[in-house]
């Protein structure tokens with residue numbers, strides 16, 4: 266099938282390159298001419314495992330092309346995917362400015378024999394596909410037939426390519442049997458179950474999925490806080506919860522909470538939309554509030570372990586909102602740095618992320634020293650906070666922490682390290698939802714959890 270993608274971002278590129286790999290002819294368009302110039306030279310503008318090879322394979326084969334002119338797109342293609350961003354507006358609502366700008370550039374096409382399809386893959390409020398169709402119908406001549414459908418995307422950053430080829434499910438929301446049949450056929454070569462439904466249900470299924478994940482994470486973080494207060498060990502609790510098939514093991518990791526370009530904005534949008542619809546989402550609202558408190562909670566834990574942080578040097582291990590990406594959008598590290606600097610104006614902060622240093626430089630205050638290695642960030646530090654659970658941080662040995670740091674105190678904000686092993690070797694490692702472990706067994710017996718230094 267000949268198709269076009271508007272919005273060559275995380276979703277658009279993985280989707281476009283993925284369909285090209287399945288043998289389709291795909292033209293990817295983006296308003297960002299710099300990005301299109303990079304892509305046309307075979308460079309991927311961000312870190313996404315497996316994407317570069319996929320794009321190169323398909324551009325060399327001539328199945329994947331790039332451009333920046335969205336007008337007349339429907340002249341040549343049967344299917345247009347819209348994958349532009351839908352960021353938060355001022356009051357939490359989703360901004361559809363990019364989507365409308367694309368829709369308003371669509372021109373009538375000459376060959377009216379083939380019915381066109383516009384598939385909205387961007388995450389949007391319920392009812393958007395219907396509004397798009399009405400707007401197009403009011404403008405295009407009657408013989409330009411078009412179905413506007415909702416095919417929400419469930420891929421994750423860091424595994425976007427794998428998620429394209431192995432989707433958990435494919436939701437196809439249509440108002441026409443013809444579009445449903447053609448799109449079902451298009452997706453048949455992908456292994457996930459196909460769920461054909463109406464457009465509004467498809468749109469809500471996407472928002473509900475992200476809200477459900479956010480609620481699960483906030484639940485995990487609140488139970489972890491309770492574990493800390495009651496002397497229980499949250500990872501053991503989570504393990505037990507996860508073995509119940511009705512609960513499942515995923516998205517129960519406690520830590521610094523959820524960030525990224527989607528969970529925060531989509532939960533805000535759902536709450537806003539639900540208020541307007543008269544069906545308040547109190548549970549999701551609470552999950553958003555609970556999540557916002559986590560960086561401050563971490564700072565308070567640091568204050569309990571380290572006296573006078575305003576005169577100390579603290580290293581941040583990881584900055585990206587999760588491992589596997591260089592994306593800094595709504596990364597918990599940003600709020601953590603803001604809280605540390607607000608409460609302790611004299612603090613010295615160093616930071617290192619294997620992939621996100623470049624993106625972080627544009628966002629962090631110049632007072633934060635961005636380092637080229639974990640060793641450089643940890644050198645002379647009085648404490649470290651593990652913010653993003655990159656694999657390389659798990660490989661740092663206890664001796665390295667002890668040699669590099671002024672005081673080997675690690676606040677493990679993702680429960681990524683082997684706290685017991687580090688503890689046994691003289692490193693203080695304080696996880697989330699666990700009793701702090703201290704190097705000194707007699708201190709633990711005496712109830713003195715973390716000796717303040």
Ligand SMILES: NC(=O)C1=CN([C@@H]2O[C@H](COP(=O)(O)OP(=O)(O)OC[C@H]3O[C@@H](n4cnc5c(N)ncnc54)[C@H](O)[C@@H]3O)[C@@H](O)[C@H]2O)C=CC1
Pocket residue numbers: 271272273274275276277294295296297300335348349350351363364366367386387388389418419420421422526527
């Ligand atoms: N990032 C992710 O993993 C996922 C994102 N989504 C949703 O997909 C949508 C896109 O997200 P991302 O790919 O992360 O965004 P992104 O920000 O990476 O990419 C969006 C692209 O659209 C382009 N764009 C903006 N206005 C345009 C216009 N008028 N014409 C042409 N191009 C235009 C931008 O230049 C940018 O390259 C959002 O609604 C998001 O919520 C859904 C599932 C997963």
Ligand SMILES: O=C(O)[C@H]1O[C@H](OP(=O)(O)OP(=O)(O)OC[C@H]2O[C@@H](n3ccc(=O)[nH]c3=O)[C@H](O)[C@@H]2O)[C@H](O)[C@@H](O)[C@@H]1O
Pocket residue numbers: 388418419420421422423475478482515516517518519520521522523524525526527528586587
């Ligand atoms: O709509 C979207 O854009 C996407 O949003 C999320 O994907 P993504 O933002 O890439 O990241 P996740 O893996 O979901 O992680 C989100 C945040 O939650 C945090 N998290 C995740 C899992 C967990 O157990 N605990 C936890 O704190 C992560 O550290 C990260 O900050 C969803 O997982 C995707 O299904 C969805 O398509």
